[in-house]
Amino acid sequence: MALVIAGDRSGVGKTTVTLALLSYLSQQSKRVQSFKVGPDYIDPMFHTAVTGRPCRNLDPVLTSESYVQSCFSRHSQGVDYVLVEGVMGLFDGISPDWRLADERVSDRRELNFLFADFASTAHIARLLHLPILLVLDCSRLSTSVAAIVHGYRTLDPRINLVGIVLNRVASDRHLELLQDALRPLNLPILGVLRRSEQITIPDRHLGLVPTDEIGQLEIIFARLAHIAKTCFDWHHLLPLLQPTKNSSIVHSSFPLPHSPIKIAIARDRAFNFYYQDNLDILTQLGATLIPWSPLIEESLPDDIGGMYFGGGFPEVFARQLAENQLARHQVRQAIQSGIPTYAECGGLMYLCQQLVDFEGQVWPMVGVLPTTVIMSKNLTLGYRRVTALQDSPPIEIGQTFWGHEFHRSQLTSSPLKPLWQIKGYKSNTRTSTEGWQLRQLHGSYIHLHFGECQNLPKRFFQYCYRQRDPL
Secondary structure, three states: OOEEEEEOOOOOOHHHHHHHHHHHHHHOOOOEEEEEEOOOOHHHHHHHHHHOOOOEEEOOOOOOHHHHHHHHHHHOOOOOEEEEEOOOOOOOOEOOOOOOOOOOOOOHHHHHOOOOOEOOHHHHHHHHOOOEEEEEEOOOOOOOHHHHHHHHHHOOOOOOEEEEEEEEEOOHHHHHHHHHHHHHHOOOEEEEEEHHHOOOOOEEOOEEOOHHHOOOHHHHHHHHHHHHHHHEOHHHHHHHHOOOOOOOOOOOOOOOOOOOEEEEEEOOOOEEEOOHHHHHHHHHHOEEEEEEOOOOOOOOOOOOOEEEEOEEOOOOOHHHHHHOHHHHHHHHHHHHOOOOEEEEOHHHHHOEEEEEOOOOOEEEOOOOEEEEEEEEEEEEEEEEEEEEOOOOOOOOOOOEEEEEEEEEEEEOOOOOOOOEEEEEOOOOOOOEEEOEEEOOEEEEOOEOOHHHOOHHHHHHHHHHHHHHOOO
């Protein structure tokens, strides 16, 4: 067993409720494993900061249904409690016709449902046979709450809604109206959060501000733990949070090379969007991941065979990145010398000639890509079906993957020989091209999860191995 935290829509307080529960359990010195539905990077950072255990993403689009099940089972072992934070509204997902030809959909009945909820919170709950706790924003509701809860409870008879959390309750009288309306439904209220007890976590253009940039984070977690202690029905919650024992877990294994390969991975406030599974897979292959900071370190780690630049917020730290000229020079030299390099989104932006921030200020970047990145108010967001148009260290021409795009920037020029042909998640979406391949560099806005495409990290690792030991 484990518990899924869902909402009737985005912005109702799922993350606050999740972090409050995680904070309280961690305060009791319990081993807590968390998961996040979807491709998000920032919410898992908060989970990890609270529990001390890497949060895992559950995304059947970027991986598969079977990978979601194996990932959940594997990481739910040996812990006291398990919690899954949902995404958007409970049933918000992908159109059921979006991947009819994709063999990774294990249950074709999922595609025949009445609405588009593939990869939704409800889909994950069904896939893992988990109960759901529904969070409701009651700030503009009273007795109408019953209609909402009744609808969410009965729309899909396959889900198991075990309780609700009333968030942003204004007063005792407001709570009485909500309780009276919900009583005939015979569904327990397992949490009540008052409007006066709200905790605001700062956000910006791509969601919450990452944990590394928030001061006094432990104070926030302590306040959340206190709210959880006083506002939730732990007698009913704790049994729902306890994991089911599973002795049939299969662990992936890879033949290790004679000696490990060092891969420099950019990890600081500017670059911190990484799926933990990706890092684990590279480590299992034999890579030694060496964290370093393009913000503050003037040189790359010694004796590296490759470089990995994840996403993040280079636009927020453009001045510091630009001022660290020695680091930019070393990265440029390394790429020009043929060091295999994998760069996603923010990493791609860092490798451009210049970055123009939201205020219009222009900052020099590494300069290996002949283009400038300009920040924009327009959001590019969504799953992408990408097909390789040429070889690069991690991919071979003709290979196809599912990826995700999430950024507010654009490039001033396109590559003469683009890396990817791109389609959206619906087959009739207009195609486009994107991505750069220069020397041994793979640079793209597309985020990839290695879970179901492990040939990608294997190939990248082999390139890194050959770079260090060419014979």
